[in-house]
Amino acid sequence: MTQDTMQYAVPTMAEMMAAGEEPEILFWVGCAGSFDDRYKRVTIAFVRILNHVGIKFAVLGPEEACTGDPARRAGNEFLFQMQAVSNIQVLNGYNVKKIVTACPHCFNTIKNEYPELGGQYEVIHHSTYLQQLINEGRVKVAGGESFKGRRITFHDSCYLGRANKVYEAPREVLAALDADLVEMKRSKANGLCCGAGGAQYFKEPEPGNKDVNVERVQEALGTGADTIAVACPFCMTMMSDGVKNQNQEERVKVYDISELIAQGQGL
Amino acid sequence: MAYLEQVFFVVALGITAWFITKRVKLIARAIKLGRPEDRSANAGERLKIMLEVAFGQKKMFDNPLVGIMHFVIYAGFIIINIEILEIIVDGLIGAHRVFAPFITPIYPFLINVFEVLAFGVLAVCVVFLTRRWVSKVQRLQPERHRELKEWPVKDATYILVAEIVLMLLFLTWNASDSVLRDRGIGHYGELQGVVPDFLISQYLKPLFTGFGDGALVAYERAAWWLHILGIMGFAVYVTYSKHLHIALGFPNVYFSDLKPKGEMTNMPEVTKEVQLMLGISPEQADPSGGNENGEQPPTIGRFGAKDVEDLRWINLMNAYSCTECGRCTAACPANITGKKLSPRKIMMDTRDRLEDIQRGWVQNGPEFKDDKSLLGDYITVEEINACTTCQACVNACPININPLDIILQLRRYKVMEESQAPGSWNAMFSNIENNMAPWKFSPSDRFNWADQVNQK
Known part of the structure; x- marks a missing residue:
């Protein structure tokens, strides 16, 4: 098929x-x-x-x-x-x-x-x-886009990472793409929030001197990555908005890990 | 003369014990203001966490250099206490180095260990003062963090200076004692040949060679007394200070949360009402028979927390255990981006509230209650509404304090008791209620995405 x-x-x-x-x-x-x-x-x-x-x-x-x-x-x-x-x-x-x-x-x-x-x-x-599907050999990244030479940085979701200690799974999924994985300084247990959690997504931020997603996107851009990988719908929006805020949307894309796998499979 | 010193010592020790007992009782009573919650289960797991995180200081080593330095002070604090034991026995019975004749072979070794640690503590305290005042580590600066203004920054400096002074007294006491021993003066001379010079204080002996015998004895006595009185005073001071973590850090870690950081504490008192409304589990809720005249549910306090007595006791122990290091605040995305929220301030405000209540008890009797509250008079809504619940603060705390838990309980009070939330949150609530999603989409459109799965 x-x-x-x-x-x-x-x-x-x-x-x-x-x-x-x-x-x-x-x-x-x-x-x-x-x-x-x-x-x-x-x-x-x-x-x-x-x-x-x-x-x-x-x-x-x-x-x-x-x-x-x-x-x-x-x-x-x-x-x-x-x-x-x-x-x-x-x-x-x-x-x-x-x-x-x-x-x-x-x-x-x-x-x-x-x-x-x-x-x-x-x-x-x-x-x-x-x-699990990759480890079992049921998902093979082939037949689609090549990720060789591309730089991907993974942004940890608080509710996946700190909340439930899932740090390695998304990184192992990305490793199947054969791209360059680069880490931000604040990652895994020390990862910086995108700014959306705790229902912040559903209101304006409180007064401050910067938006959290801008702070985070600047860190992500600092890695030189062309792709910011996320595994959360709210991180997706916050990071995408942050990239636009920094006028980098032509150069840097935000994708969910499953989208990247689907691209690699040509689905 | 010797008896006079002994009497004075007993009185000083008694006053110290009386003050500490009084303070411990007050603090215990303040912690018990919190809502009861059984945290005795899983003793094995708790013990393991306490050994790792409290005794082993595991989380302090996230920054290895600071971890090692803090460990030196910590080890010094624990181990030098063995020497305090001898000092206290000496003071009570009017002896001098009472243990030396009984454990002669290992006595110099023990004192050498204490001296090396004392020197280590001294050196690290100097580095820590430098970090605060010279290299200006961000999380410790009152200019950047308003909760540190006035007392907290003084408190921190007092502690470090006191520790430096105490260590200097200990080392110079040993040095002056060694010189007296060399000169064979009075009972000091009796330990000639029993007690040798010590590892660090031998280098301080030249300071005292110019002293006359009388001046030397006076210095030895003064150093001994100031050292032990300093320790007694410090022990009392600690109960008023952020430094209380040296005692409460251990039980605080033992009783800390075992559940995943993302899990919010359930409110069972709400579940019953919800089940009633949805008309389910009749064996519990029984909507047919259970009306207002029927069985009342057990008295429900406030929903959420307005003041300290609405919080759980562990939240209050957390507040007393906080040493204001600010790792939580340095990791907080809201604080990093200039919002008013600082998790450290949440803990400090909670303790300030408790200390104010305590002061009221002392001044106006144990039933005293003022009309202030934690939320409103200490913590503002703007602060709690800035939280992204990302748990970075919980993760950062070296002794497992949970500021997030307090923030979320305050939010519950605001929304459930006062029905006050930002307008867009109210909109989100009504969307969930009416549309089963936080946005204004029709629930019948929820599955429309599936039409696109075969589109290129």
Whole structure:
């Protein structure tokens, strides 16, 4: 099967259930992955990889709802729990066991904060999932764009890195591209936030002398990288805006790790 | 004369013990103001973390050079205390180097170790003063960090100077004692042949060779007394100072969070209400029978935290354990970009609030309560709203203090009790409530992206 003839499909849990089937994984798309024009491209790239590998997956589709993360971090516990308890009802109703998501905020919330409210699942971030697929030889970076000679720097998402200590998986995924990986001075446990977390994304920043994303992008540009790799929808927006702020959007691109893999595979 | 010294010593020791006991009780009572929370489980894991992070100072070595220097002071503090034991026994029974005759073979070795450490402590304290005042390490500058103005910067300087003075007294005391021993004067001479010169203080002996016997004895006594009285005074001072971390650092690390840094503490009192509203788990919520006249849920305090008594006790122990090093603030993206938020200030404000309440207890009786609150009078909304919850502060703290936990509890109070949030947050809340996403998109469009999977 070649890329040209490959027809990508996105089955929903409802369809799977009606057919009496159970997926290997539930792909939790998240609000940004569903609605944000830029991050929809990440969702699509990841879904193409899943199709290409032949993973039996499903999404909740219209039944998915915000995990409640921004509400909780802003202080609205009531709204968070309304979201969480309803989502858990849906997930448990489908007997979901394994969830993969491309959003570190959804990942952290479902993995760490849903269990106490009755939602026990194996939750995996797409960076770890991609790493597993690469290690198992199921994803091979071939047939697409060549990354040889390109410089990539990875920006750690707080809710993937510090929050859950996932530092190596996204880097190992990038290593499969055969590009030059360069680290920023503040990386991994010491990584600098993009400025979006804690519901900052949903309001103007408090008064200061600089925007956090500009500070971070300047550091990223300092590595001489032509690609800033991210693994979070909010980092994606913040870093892209920062690159524009520095008038570097022609030279430096911001991509999610799954987009880079899909490019390498020609998907 | 000798008896007079002994009596004075006992009185000084008694006063020190009385002050420290009083302070410890006050601090313990202040920490207990916090909400109860059982942190006794996972003793094995906690012990391991305490050994690594507190005893082993693992996180201090993120910057190896500073880590080594701090370790010298830390080891000095712990090990030189063995010598304090002898000094106290000497003071109580009016003896001189009481242990020397009993452990003659290892006595010089022990004192040599103390002296080397004392010299190390002295040298590092000089370097640390230089870092504060000459090379101006950013996170320690009051010009850059408003929370350090006035008392905190003085406190830091007092501590370093006091440690330098104490070490100088210890070393010159040993040196003057060695000269007296050489001269065979009084009881000093009795240890001739038992106690040799020591590793560091032997080089200080020339300072005292010009002294007459009387002046030399006077210096020896003065140095001995100032050293031990200095230590007693320092011990009391520590309970008022940021330096309290030398004691509280250990339990603070032992009781620190074991859960992933990204996990927020749950509010079970909300869950019940949510389940009622969604009409689920009737065995717990029972919407048919449970009305206002029915069984009331256990008394719920405030949602979130307005003041220190709304926080958990570990947050308050965190505040007393903070030594204001500012690694949290140096790592904070909000602070780096000029916002008002400083995680260190969150901890210092929490302690200031507790110290103010304590002062009220002492002055106006144990039931005293003023009308101030942590949020509003100490910490502003602008500060807590600047937080990106990135956990860099939590990660940076060498003794696992969690400023983020306090910030998030204050936010909960603001939103849940006062319904006050920035307008765009309120918009985000209503979007989640109505559209199941933080933006104003129709929930029925949520799956539209799938139409594009086959588009090039």
